[in-house]
Amino acid sequence: xxxxxxxxxxxxxxxxxxxxxxxxxxxxxxxxxxxxxxxxxxxxxxxxxxxxxxxxxxxxxxxxxxxxxxxxxxxxxxxxxxxxxxxxxxxxxxxxxxxx
Amino acid sequence: xxxxxxxxxxxxxxxxxxxxxxxxxxxxxxxxxxxxxxxxxxxxxxxxxxxxxxxxxxxxxxxxxxxxxxxxxxxxxxxxxxxxxxxxxxxxxxxxxxxxxxxxxxxxxxxxxxxxxxxxxxxxxxxxxxxxxxxxxxxxxxxxxxxxxxxxxxxxxxxxxxxxxxxxxxxxxxxxxxxxxxxxxxxxxxxxxxxxxxxxxxxxxxxxxxxxxxxxxxxxxxxxxxxxxxxxxxxxxxxxxxxxxxxxxxxxxxxxxxxxxxxxxxxxxxxxxxxxxxxxxxxxxxxxxxxxxxxxxxxxxxxxxxxxxxxxxxxxxxxxxxxxxxxxxxxxxxxxxxxxxxxxxxxxxxxxxxxxxxxxxxxxxxxxxxxxxxxxxxxxxxxxxxxxxxxxxxxxxxxxxxxxxxxxxxxxxxxxxxxxxxxxxxxxxxxxxxxxxxxxxxxxxxxxxxxxxxxxxxxxxxx
Numbered sequence: 001x002x003x004x005x006x007x008x009x010x011x012x013x014x015x016x017x018x019x020x021x022x023x024x025x026x027x028x029x030x031x032x033x034x035x036x037x038x039x040x041x042x043x044x045x046x047x048x049x050x051x052x053x054x055x056x057x058x059x060x061x062x063x064x065x066x067x068x069x070x071x072x073x074x075x076x077x078x079x080x081x082x083x084x085x086x087x088x089x090x091x092x093x094x095x096x097x098x099x100x
Numbered sequence: 101x102x103x104x105x106x107x108x109x110x111x112x113x114x115x116x117x118x119x120x121x122x123x124x125x126x127x128x129x130x131x132x133x134x135x136x137x138x139x140x141x142x143x144x145x146x147x148x149x150x151x152x153x154x155x156x157x158x159x160x161x162x163x164x165x166x167x168x169x170x171x172x173x174x175x176x177x178x179x180x181x182x183x184x185x186x187x188x189x190x191x192x193x194x195x196x197x198x199x200x201x202x203x204x205x206x207x208x209x210x211x212x213x214x215x216x217x218x219x220x221x222x223x224x225x226x227x228x229x230x231x232x233x234x235x236x237x238x239x240x241x242x243x244x245x246x247x248x249x250x251x252x253x254x255x256x257x258x259x260x261x262x263x264x265x266x267x268x269x270x271x272x273x274x275x276x277x278x279x280x281x282x283x284x285x286x287x288x289x290x291x292x293x294x295x296x297x298x299x300x301x302x303x304x305x306x307x308x309x310x311x312x313x314x315x316x317x318x319x320x321x322x323x324x325x326x327x328x329x330x331x332x333x334x335x336x337x338x339x340x341x342x343x344x345x346x347x348x349x350x351x352x353x354x355x356x357x358x359x360x361x362x363x364x365x366x367x368x369x370x371x372x373x374x375x376x377x378x379x380x381x382x383x384x385x386x387x388x389x390x391x392x393x394x395x396x397x398x399x400x401x402x403x404x405x406x407x408x409x410x411x412x413x414x415x416x417x418x419x420x421x422x423x424x425x426x427x428x429x430x431x432x433x434x435x436x437x438x439x440x441x442x443x444x445x446x447x448x449x450x451x452x453x454x455x456x457x458x459x460x461x462x463x464x465x466x467x468x469x470x471x472x473x474x475x476x477x478x479x480x481x482x483x484x485x486x487x488x489x490x491x492x493x494x495x496x497x498x499x500x501x502x503x504x505x506x507x508x509x510x511x512x513x514x515x516x517x518x519x520x521x522x523x524x525x526x527x528x529x530x531x532x533x534x535x536x537x538x539x540x541x542x543x544x545x546x547x548x549x550x551x552x553x554x555x556x557x558x559x560x561x562x563x
Contacts, residue, residue: 004330005217008342012323015343018121019350025128028444028469031355031451034127035315036190037137038351041120042315043144044344045200045322046167047151047337048329052207053166054157061210062162068203069166071196071233076148078174078193080141082186085178087134089458 033086040079046072105153112150113340119143120344124351130464147340154334170196183459184416187307187448188243194315195236201321202229206288208328213279218328223272225324227291232317234295239302239310243448249304257301258372264294298371304413305490307448309359309370316352319345355450362444362470364496364505387537394551397518397544398558404481404516406437408473410509411453412446414487414522418548424486425460427552430559439466441473441483441509443491474510483514485535487521487548493533502531517541520551 026034049072053065119139126136148167151157174193181189205226213219241247254260268290275283302310326341360367392400401407409428415421428438440462442453454467468476477483485492492511496503511517512535519536521543535541544551 004335005327008327008330008339011339012327012342012346015346016350019124019347020354022121022125022347023127023351023354025125027128028442028451029454029464029467030127030130030133031358031444032186032190032449032455033133033137033451034124034351035312035355035450036186036193037124037127037133037140038319038348039190039194039197039315040137040144041124041140041344042194042197042319042322042348044116044120044147044341045197045204045318045325047147048204048322048325048341049166049200050148050151050157050163051154051329051332051334051337052204053159053163054151054154056159056207056211058210061207062159064203064206064210065159066162066166068200068207069163070170071203072200073167073170074174075193075197075200076144076174077171078178078189078196080137080144081175081178082189082193083137084134084141085183086186086455087130087137089183089455090130090464091134092130092463 030090033083033090036079036083036086040076040083043072043076043079046076048072106155109150109154110336112146113336116143116147117340117343120347124347151334151337154337156333183456184419185244186455187311187452188240190449191236191243191311191314192240194311194318195233195240198229198232198236198314198318198321200229201318201325202226202233202288204325205229205328206284208325209275209284210281213276213281213284215277215279218331219276221324221328223269223276225321225328226272226288227269228317228324229321230288230291231295231298232314232321234292235299235310236314238296238299239307239314242304243307251303252300254297254300257297261294261297264290264297268294302371304448305445306370308445308450308452309356309363309367311449312352312355312359313367313371314352316349316356319348319352321345323349359445359450362507364507387539389536389543390541392518392542392544394544394554395558397542398555398562400516400518401431401436401482401484401555402434402559402562404436406439406480407431407482407484408439408441408468408476408480408511408514410441410443410483410485410488410492410511411457412443412486412488412491413448414489414520415548416447416452416456416487418487420486420548420552421456421460423549423552423556424457425462426556427559428462428466430556434559439468439473439476441468441470441476441511443470443488443509446488446491470507470509477510477513480514481516483511483517485511485517485519486552489533490531492535493531494538495531495534498534511535512538512540515540518544520544520546520548522547
């Protein structure tokens with residue numbers, strides 16, 4: 001196992017505790033946006049998909065890589081748009097002007 | 101490619117990761133949450149642009165096609181969909197992330213299949229990603245109503261599921277050990293099948309748990325892909341994926357545990373229990389169902405010291421939230437305070453009711469969670485239950501009931517309970533609701549949107 005993997009493992013452990021600490025403070029009220037927001041955050045998978053497609057050589061690799069990029073891009077944009085829409089509903093300042 | 105370009109790209113990833121964490125932190129208050137996610141969006145855009153400038157990337161035309169097609173569909177779909185369809189949207193976009201993670205692992209496995217730790221990580225990413233996309237698609241179909249929400253229970257499903265998983269993983273390990281990419285095909289096919297089989301027996305009311313679980317799984321799959329990438333030439337993108345994936349894994353796991361705990365069931369019981377498939381037998385509920393008409397219900401509320409509304413999935417189905425807001429407004433104009441009691445698993449995803457009521461424009465200060473609401477019921481004149489069933493069923497206090505031990509909203513302790521319900525059917529769990537037979541409970545039958553609309557009119561007429 002290469003040194004980089006060990007580094008990544010250290011990072012993963014720290015990220016898990018950071019994630020737990022940060023997220024356990026989220027109120028029940030915002031559980032849906034928390035879920036769809038974290039859904040958006042794992043859209044970073046698009047970056048990995050671009051790497052996979054970017055280094056793909058055979059037609060099969062390119063086809064699978066393209067599928068990865070399409071799905072990753074859907075994840076990012078859809079996750080973002082859904083979260084922003086949901087959070088807009090919790091925005092008091094906006095509602096006061098707009099009625100209903 | 102000069103050295104400083106690489107430094108800038110790495111710096112972008114460091115900043116992106118920081119902004120992701122701060123974005124999630126901003127979720128701790130509705131005042132800051134929106135800003136947090138917008139900043140996270142900017143960081144995501146920067147990360148995607150940065151990878152395009154990284155050395156060794158080619159196939160730009162295909163990348164552009166993929167980003168435009170996938171991004172366009174995701175954006176358009178998320179913008180036009182009704183708010184009531186949010187649970188299935190969350191499920192499907194999460195599934196897409198899992199699918200992307202599985203496909204990335206697929207490319208890595210196809211291009212560099214070896215008998216090594218890296219290949220093992222990619223295999224693990226593929227296993228979890230495939231399960232997540234297949235399961236999320238089934239969850240989507242169930243929530244969208246394109247597939248029945250009741251659990252689909254196949255004979256001998258535990259051993260069959262286990263065998264599918266074991267053979268699937270076996271093919272993957274065999275492909276790696278013997279370096280024969282062909283065996284990746286049955287590997288992926290069986291794992292997708294596993295995701296489908298895993299989700300089929302899970303019914304509608306358990307969706308909050310399963311959606312959170314798949315969210316966590318996708319995060320973990322992304323992190324595993326990141327692990328597999330850190331040894332490559334573009335390793336720093338891998339670190340960003342590890343951190344983001346693990347953050348999501350933690351968020352999803354926490355929500356999964358909270359949701360399961362809210363039903364007093366283990367995660368294993370939710371996933372493997374096929375809850376709601378069987379009906380309780382042998383228990384006689386005594387008493388009768390006592391209907392009430394709209395005008396009587398309206399005047400009961402008009403003279404109440406306060407009204408607490410307990411909404412459930414039925415309110416979402418009937419899209420009654422706007423009418424409910426009108427009802428709250430007219431009652432408050434008559435000096436009757438209105439609050440809302442929200443059970444953590446009411447609806448089909450964590451926080452579902454909060455989102456619907458916020459959409460209708462109800463101030464979130466009026467939303468009480470279960471622990472805040474329960475002490476209030478005893479001194480409340482009227483509780484209005486709209487389309488909720490199992491989460492208000494006092495059978496949960498009875499030993500031997502399938503709901504036994506589930507922490508419920510104690511609405512039966514209010515002086516009067518009015519239940520708006522479509523018909524005389526049972527709740528999702530297939531259990532008679534003891535509440536409906538209690539002396540202080542009245543049934544108001546009909547579509548929630550129409551019935552609440554009539555209540556509003558009746559109250560306005562009385563003014």
